[in-house]
Amino acid sequence: MATAAPKVRVGVGAFVLATSNEPVENPRFLVGKRLRAHGAGTWALPGGHLEFGESLEECGAREVDEETGLKVKNVRYLTATNDIMTADNKHYITCFVVGERADENQEAELREPDKCEAWEWWTWEELLERVKAAEAAKIGEPLEKHLFIPFLNLVKQRPGVRPT
Template sequence: MAATAPQPRVGVAVIIQNTEGEIVLGKRRGSHGSGTWALPGGHLEFGETYFACAERETREETGLDVKAVKLVAVTNDVFQELGKHYITLFVTCELKDLHAEPKILEPEKCEGWHWTSWADLKQWAEHHEIESSEWAENRLFLPMRNLIKEYPGIVDMPE
């Protein structure tokens, strides 16, 4: 019997902006993409809507209470060297408490949460391949790089 080829999985990434327009990012730990910056998010569970997934994952990872608003992008993310393939759904969410701050609720999965501007993220993506200490700390997770490459004005777009 032939071995079954790995199947793509569905990931949900959550775009949350604070009152200054910054986006919350966490530095991944203990999984593929360890050491890179990513949005809150995770795997879509069987029978779950992507909005429910976005709200659940955000609450589990950051403690932030959010309301999912809109599916804004989809990326095709192949981690060739790991044999992993994800379709990532990007969902914008609004903070229910505009002054809430993210907490590290899964320290084995995330080193810390930070608010970062979209302009900075675009610059990090542009310099991803540069091997210097200045840029090494600002590597982005593959779905983030693909989002910025394929949808560069997604956060800058008016409602």
Template sequence: MTTETTAEQKTEKPPVSVAIIVDQGRVLMARRRAAEGEISWVFPGGAIEAGESPEEAAVREVDEETGLKVEAVKALGDRVHPKSGVPMFYVAVRLVGGEARVADDEELDAITWATHSELPGLVPYGLFGPVQEYLDDVLPH
């Protein structure tokens, strides 16, 4: 993964791993308590800690943010997010157990299970190509 440095980006942003959780024809989205520009609805996730793989970070963050137990299925790809400048890893995970809820109310204020047709309204600037392709394959539309 390459990291571009711009004049505004004086400190390197820590890499983030997010989980793509699909269950019963919907994908879990979380709304940030404080939007970052256009970014309000996101996939659950957070900073990768020292010694963690992106898959391990995604599983841990899902538990911390939503209370769900998941396991990593496959890495979908990585990029520097075009809106935030944050290095991002995207991981498809499988739901193992739990009831989705806002478990971290400092970070999140809502969660929703979104259908394929609801995604453009939640993420109007579009999803990362490999994530969109994955969701196109696994969600009914």
């Protein structure tokens, strides 16, 4: 019996800006350390799979709320990447959205502690530094903070894009 070809899935990653007045060149946004599934041990945006009938913006806001308890406002489409994860035999089109915390004093909660170890606020420049470190690392060399493939691809495939 023939094995069905793996399917391409749609993922949504949500940039949650710390404030509605983040600097355009170096905004702060929320990242979490993944625990399960593909990308375990890497840092990524809150996000997940697009559900049937859902807009990208709705998916991003839903996933942020489910994972962090944060409400986001002004959610809008940013860009997309083509992410082939050969080690996991997965292929995703990852759509990125961006929005701001509705309450700038509220911090992210670990709502899914079986899926996410911690939340941190990073700047765009910090992300770029981590991408450079990942690209310069030799195979098997330990990195302080591994990045989820869609995060790496965002910088590589969409140079000049900023979550603003």
